[in-house]
Amino acid sequence: MKFSDTFGPSMLRILLFRLTHKSGEVEVKKIIREIMSMWALVLYFGLSFGVGTAESADRQKNSVKLIFIHHSCGENWLADENGGLAHELEKNHYFVSDSNYGWGMDSIGDRTDIINWPEWFVEEGSPKILNALYRETGVHSPYRRKIGDPGGENEIIMFKSCFPNSNLEGDPKDLPSSGMDGEQTIANSKGVYNRLLKYFASRPDKLFIAVTAPPVTDSRCAKNARAFNLWLVHDWLRNYPPKNVAVFDLFNVLTGKDNHHRVKNGKIEHVYSTGRNTLYYPAGSGDDHPSAEGNRKATVDFISLLNHYHGEWRASKPEPLRTSQSLPEPHNRRDAREKTPEKKVVVPEVATDKNIGKKYDHTPAADNMIDDFEEGLTGWEVFKDDSKSGTSLGFALNKSDKAGGTGSLSIQYHLPPQSWATCAKVFSESRSLKSWNGISFKVKGGGDFHVFLYEKEQNGDGLLIFERKLRHVDRKPDVWTEIRTPWKEFRQPEWQGDPSVTFKPEEAKGLAFHFTSTTEGEKGEVHIDDVMLFK
Structure with missing residues (x-):
């Protein structure tokens, strides 16, 4: 590993950029000290150094790639001689890269205010920016790596705005704005973060960590900053x-x-003292950069939280939603792969959902049947909220209670308060269903649940989710009911994007039955049969 990989010319360019763009005496002195410290390290370490221990090789192999988008506060936090974050991340098996001033296309690295995040994640040029970000392996702050690149893309994306973003105007109770006027307000900031969720939901293969902006010493907008960050922690997600x-x-x-x-x-x-909303750890008089003491405290807290978040994400990471990978063995699945002899199907009396139109013949052409469960449960699997103890969902082939044929899909779920679980069938390749008008299935029992349709993301490997809520009051609990829903009735959930956007069947990637719970918790059993397409 070359020393330039760690403290190379890019680091010097960043410091010189800051020196020429900052006029405050405290800031200039601080940057000059950083330049002197950097070259002292160059003299100490020489032109290059090697890493060859078995321990470092093992750590490299098992490391997760992380990139941090930041400016000067993040730079100090990462620095070996300040907050030590990069060093502690490496000890915890994260391979750290970062962006800084001047980084990327059109120097997007210069723009990390809250109002700039849509440019990074959700605007027309975002795919090119993110493509570079996910592949970035450079060091743009004064920290030294001890392990090599484990390969692949960055999986964890940390992004943070600098302390001026704590000077938010408006009222602490302002609701998220639907548009952007460029003003640094609570409403606009909430609106920005809400916009980001649509993209984040399409990339379950990435873990996004939003780091709140550091506080400032000025108390004028301090209450607003506190209110906004409490919203991020408790309400945004x-x-x-x-x-x-x-x-x-x-x-x-x-x-x-x-x-x-x-x-x-x-x-x-998450604990704090009411009324204390300004910077407790200033780097010096008149300096809103956090001190090394504050940064080291933040490192300890953050490492514990990141390890927790990473564990939750890994446990719930829906690998099958990544089209570049094959489907793993699903959880809680009992396959019945034995084939049954072909025979004429007798369809029992079926109740019809009042919103779905007429009944149809159970014996369809093969190309419009998604699953009639005649040959087992191949391809079905479970995703659930593993952060909530007691969340469970299991399914099995039910040969005694079916709408027709030899079996149905029986789903049993038990959800503690504020939890969720999904029984999904994800297609290995996207399918065009545009010659059909919608999807139908038969259902018996169960409470309220959502039907999901998956659509392939246009500019990536992720999935978009479209949903229709099915209420138990719309069907009789003890008889099979036919649910027949046109594509246009499946809409994006609010947490993913615009609820007015409807499903486009040209790039279908699968479907799912999704169960959620409120503060009371939920449990039940539902039976599904004859999932098919109609014209």
């Missing part, structure tokens, strides 16, 4: 089921000695 987005409240950690956002005794702890 309230209706977002996937586990691939999380928040670290750096603001809170830096506002008081006893303020924390961490995992303690196996549980997430």
Whole structure:
């Protein structure tokens, strides 16, 4: 590994950029000290160094690639001689890269304010930016790696705005805005983060960590900053089921000695002293950069929380949703692969959902049958909220209770409060279903649940979700009911994007039955049969 990989010319360019773009005396002196420290390290370490121990090779092999989008506060936090975050991340098996001033297409690295995040993630040029970000392996801050690149893309994406973003105007109770006028307000900031969720939901193969902006010493907007960051921690993801987005409240950690956002005794702890909303750890008089003491405290809290978030994401990571990978063995699945002899199907009396039109013949052409469960349960699998103890969903082939043929899909679920579980069938390749008008199936029993349709993302390997809610009051619990839904009735959930957007059948990737619980918890059993397409 070359020394230039760690403290190379790019690091010097960043420091010189900051020196020429900052006019404050404190900031200039600070940057000059950093340049001197960097070259002292060059003299100490020489032109290159090698890593060859068995321990480092093992750590490299088992490391997860992480990239951090930041400016000067993040740079100090990562630095070996300041917050030591990069070093601690490496000890915990993360391979760290970062972006800084001047990075990327059109120097997008210069723009990390909250109002800039749509440019990174959801606007027209975002795919090119993200393609480069996911492949970035450079070091743009003063930290030294001890392991080599394990290969592949960055899987964990940390992004943080700098401390000026704590000067938010508006009212603490302002709702998210639907548009952007460029003003740094609570409403606009909430609106930006809500917009990001649509893209994040399409990339379950990535873990996104939103790091809150550090506090400032000025108290004028301090209450607003506190209110916004509490919204991020407690409300932003309230209706977002996937586990691939999380928040670290750096603001809170830096506002008081006893303020924390961490995992303690196996549980997430977010504690703070009411009324303390300004920077407790300033780097110096008139300097809103956090001190090394504050940064080291943040490192300890963050490592515990990141390990927790990463574990949750890994446990719930829906690998089959990545079209570049084959389907793994599903959880809680009992396959019945024995073939049954062909025979004429007798269809029992079926009740019809009032919103779905007439009945249809059970014996369809082969190309419009998705699954009649005549040959087992091949391809069905379970995804669930593993962060909630007691969440379970199992399914089996039911040969005694079916709408027709020899069997049906029986799903049993038990959900503690505020949990979810999904029984899904994901196609190995996308299918065009545009010659059909919608999807139908027969259902018996169960409470309310959602039917999901998966659509391949247009500019990536992720999936878009479209849903229709099925209420138990729309069907009789003890008889088979036919549910017949046109494509246009499947809409994006609010947490993924625009609820007015409907499913496009040209790039279908599968379907699922999705169960959720409120504060009371839910349990039940539902039977599904004859999942097929109609014209």
